[in-house]
Amino acid sequence: MVDPLSSRRIAHxxxxxxxxxxxxxxxxxxxxxxxxxxxxxxxMLAFAVAWLLRRPDYVPTVLIIAVFVLEDLIYWRPIGLWPLIVLGGTEFLRSRVRPNRSLSFPAELAIVAGVMLVMLLVNRLVLALFMVDQPVLGLELLRYLMTLVAYPFVVALSALAFGLRRPAPGDDIAFGRRL
Known part of the structure; x- marks a missing residue:
């Protein structure tokens, strides 16, 4: 018999x-x-961050890396750079999940905006360091702003359609470990 918590985790x-x-x-x-x-x-970045901040056990590191490496291969980006940057940003957010559990949504959005901006700037810096052609900075900043605008809708869709909510403080005992 399969544990319901494990099956729910695998399904997500x-x-x-x-x-x-x-x-x-x-x-x-x-x-x-x-x-x-x-x-x-x-x-994908918005979904990864939203799911990670709500239920980090549903989005393991290997899954994040696999998705973003596949994106690099499909979209002809430098392979591995963006997944490495996303990994750094998501692991930073993963280490802050427990303290940020009681944050309001505007505070969460501000933290996400800061992390995404650092990720964008690190990506541009590394690409400039190796003299790789880059999109125009204005378009990248506009994509960043559009991602921030889409983030509340991604969170709402994740909560309403997929039932993805932050665990309550008492849920730690039900899962048998700290979330």
Whole structure:
């Protein structure tokens, strides 16, 4: 007999992988009639951060790395740089999950905005250091802002559609370990 907590954890990991595949597929579709416009948000980053801050056990490090390496391969980015930066940002947030459990949503959004901005700047710095062509800074900042605008909707979708909420302080005992 399978433990219900383990099966729920595995089901959410599979759901995260399906969301990743769906967003990558939608991003590859040629549905944008305008070539110069507002760039779309980085939905995978928003989902990864939202799920990580709500239930870090549903988004293990290996899954995050696998999703973002696959994105690098599909979108022809330098392989490994963005996953390494995302790993650093998500592990920083993972270490802060327990103290930030009682934070209000605006405070959480401010922390996420700061971490995402540092991730963007580190990515641009490393690419500039190795003289790799980069998108225009204005477009990258606009994508960053669009990701921040999409973040509350990602959190709401995760809570309403997938039942992803922060564990209550008493849930630690039910899971048998500290979350």
């Amino acid at each position: 990991m599979a759901l995260f992988a399906l969301i990743a595949a769906g967003t990558m597929f939608l991003r590859l579709l040629p549905i944008s009639p305008v070539t110069h416009g507002v760039p779309g948000p980085d939905l």
